Amino acid sequence: MRAMAHFLPLSRVARLVGESRSAIQRMIHDGELATFDGMVDMNELLRVFPDVQWEDDGEFKRVEEIKAKAFSRRVMERTLPDKEVLAERLYEMSKEFAAAKTLLLHYDEVLRFLDDKLDDVAEAGAGKQSVQQSIVVLKQWLRQELEATPKETERAQALLAQENVMRIMSAQVTILPAGHEFFVDGNDTLLEAALRAGIPLNYGCSNGNCGECKARLVSGQIKKVHPHDFVLKETEKADGAFLLCSYSAVSDVVVEAGVSGADDIPPQDIPTRVKAVEVINERIVALHLTAPRSQRLHFLAGQRVTLISEGTGGNLSGEYYVASCPCEDRHIELHIRRDNRPFARHVFEDMAKEDVVRIEGPHGRFVMKLDSRRPVIFVAWEDGFAPIKSLVQHAMSLEIAESMTLYWAADTAGVGHYQENLCRAWADALDEFTYQRLDAASSMAANVEAILAHHADLTRADIYAAGPHAFLQALQTGALERGLSPLGWHGEAIE
Numbered sequence: 184m185r186a187m188a189h190f191l192p193l194s195r196v197a198r199l200v201g202e203s204r205s206a207i208q209r210m211i212h213d214g215e216l217a218t219f220d221g222m223v224d225m226n227e228l229l230r231v232f233p234d235v236q237w238e239d240d241g242e243f244k245r246v247e248e249i250k251a252k253a254f255s256r257r258v259m260e261r262t263l264p265d266k267e268v269l270a271e272r273l274y275e276m277s278k279e280f281a282a283a284k285t286l287l288l289h290y291d292e293v294l295r296f297l298d299d300k301l302d303d304v305a306e307a308g309a310g311k312q313s314v315q316q317s318i319v320v321l322k323q324w325l326r327q328e329l330e331a332t333p334k335e336t337e338r339a340q341a342l343l344a345q346e347n348v349m350r351i352m353s354a355q356v357t358i359l360p361a362g363h364e365f366f367v368d369g370n371d372t373l374l375e376a377a378l379r380a381g382i383p384l385n386y387g388c389s390n391g392n393c394g395e396c397k398a399r400l401v402s403g404q405i406k407k408v409h410p411h412d413f414v415l416k417e418t419e420k421a422d423g424a425f426l427l428c429s430y431s432a433v434s435d436v437v438v439e440a441g442v443s444g445a446d447d448i449p450p451q452d453i454p455t456r457v458k459a460v461e462v463i464n465e466r467i468v469a470l471h472l473t474a475p476r477s478q479r480l481h482f483l484a485g486q487r488v489t490l491i492s493e494g495t496g497g498n499l500s501g502e503y504y505v506a507s508c509p510c511e512d513r514h515i516e517l518h519i520r521r522d523n524r525p526f527a528r529h530v531f532e533d534m535a536k537e538d539v540v541r542i543e544g545p546h547g548r549f550v551m552k553l554d555s556r557r558p559v560i561f562v563a564w565e566d567g568f569a570p571i572k573s574l575v576q577h578a579m580s581l582e583i584a585e586s587m588t589l590y591w592a593a594d595t596a597g598v599g600h601y602q603e604n605l606c607r608a609w610a611d612a613l614d615e616f617t618y619q620r621l622d623a624a625s626s627m628a629a630n631v632e633a634i635l636a637h638h639a640d641l642t643r644a645d646i647y648a649a650g651p652h653a654f655l656q657a658l659q660t661g662a663l664e665r666g667l668s669p670l671g672w673h674g675e676a677i678e
């Protein structure tokens with residue numbers, strides 16, 4: 184006996200089986216997993232993943248652990264949803280259970296009625312042996328089917344139970360018209376959840392004042408979890424308008440909201456505090472800043488900012504790439520190379536924990552294409568690793584790239600491969616991630632050749648490369664010769 188038809192959206196399927204969305208999409212593309220209107224039938228899921236242990240708490244495991252390891256984020260930070268959201272989700276689910284139970288009681292009555300009717304028919308047909316025999320066989324079959332607990336049903340029960348836990352812990356959000364999907368976990372607002380998932384939705388203050396995060400609810404149920412001062416007109420509210428930074432999702436929701444491109448982000452001026460000056464080696468420092476609770480930095484992975492700090496001789500400033508991911512909430516990481524610039528000297532010599540560093544920006548268009556589902560190749564030269572690190576983390580949160588390869592050319596006489604443990608952790612944690620170390624002490628041409636030797640055909644790739652102009656030029660020329668589309672090239676010259 185097959186389990187009842189029950190359809191699941193792709194993002195939930197990915198979480199249930201502990202795979203990335205891109206891996207599931209690849210299976211669908213290759214014809215290994217069938218879908219109906221973009222949904223997967225539970226029976227199909229049981230067929231294609233016969234070995235998955237649903238009761239193994241799969242939702243929380245693989246993908247989240249991988250991401251936590253890769254991002255150095257703690258899985259334990261995950262908290263329960265807001266208690267009112269939790270209560271509403273439980274209430275909605277108990278309504279579903281009540282409806283299912285009522286239906287089962289109804290089926291039970293129908294079966295009893297059928298049983299009685301069969302007895303009546305048998306009685307009426309007394310003497311006709313063939314009729315009586317058929318009825319005995321039919322009743323036996325019915326009893327057997329009702330008493331049997333086939334193995335598939337046990338697996339289906341475990342899968343349904345796991346999905347129910349998932350629906351209590353998180354809600355799925357679909358953003359229109361872009362079609363991005365993500366989950367709201369814990370007590371995140373819709374805005375926080377989107378940023379964690381690498382979806383750069385429009386926003387400004389992130390605390391209910393500016394109205395920049397205004398969106399429209401198309402379907403599903405949301406709940407206000409933070410008050411907001413921004414006033415929405417009654418006509419807007421009647422049309423479903425709400426603020427993404429004030430609401431969380433109770434059920435799976437579809438929302439109409441704008442996604443920011445590099446040109447849509449307003450200039451900001453944010454006073455941050457130094458959390459740590461992490462000396463990685465004598466030539467490079469990772470500067471960790473914390474934005475105020477009420478004013479997180481709105482930027483896209485791959486962008487730069489101007490840092491301004493008060494030194495002994497007055498204000499000092501420098502422009503640097505943000506090395507952290509926009510999904511990291513208030514934490515901002517920058518890599519400062521030791522050189523003669525006054526700001527860099529100040530960081531190496533005097534900067535201390537709790538110092539104020541103002542951030543102006545963001546600047547630049549070296550950002551991720553959000554819709555690319557192709558293999559992505561990242562290339563960093565020396566401290567060009569900073570924007571590449573941010574982009575890699577962004578690509579990981581998005582979970583859409585078919586595969587990722589990172590090449591990093593560095594020289595011990597320069598900054599060296601100063602965060603190589605992280606690159607190795609990414610490669611260890613993710614099946615579809617490869618890391619290749621290159622030597623910047625050898626010629627640029629040799630490095631370009633070493634990269635291209637792995638990619639005879641680049642027609643289906645995107646390349647993001649940050650490094651000296653001459654290196655980028657040689658790499659771009661070679662990549663185009665191997666079929667890279669001009670639209671697939673994203674280079675950022677850093678001298």
Ligand code: FES
Nearest residue numbers: 387388389393394
């Ligand atoms: S971001 Fe300003 S109100 Fe939501």
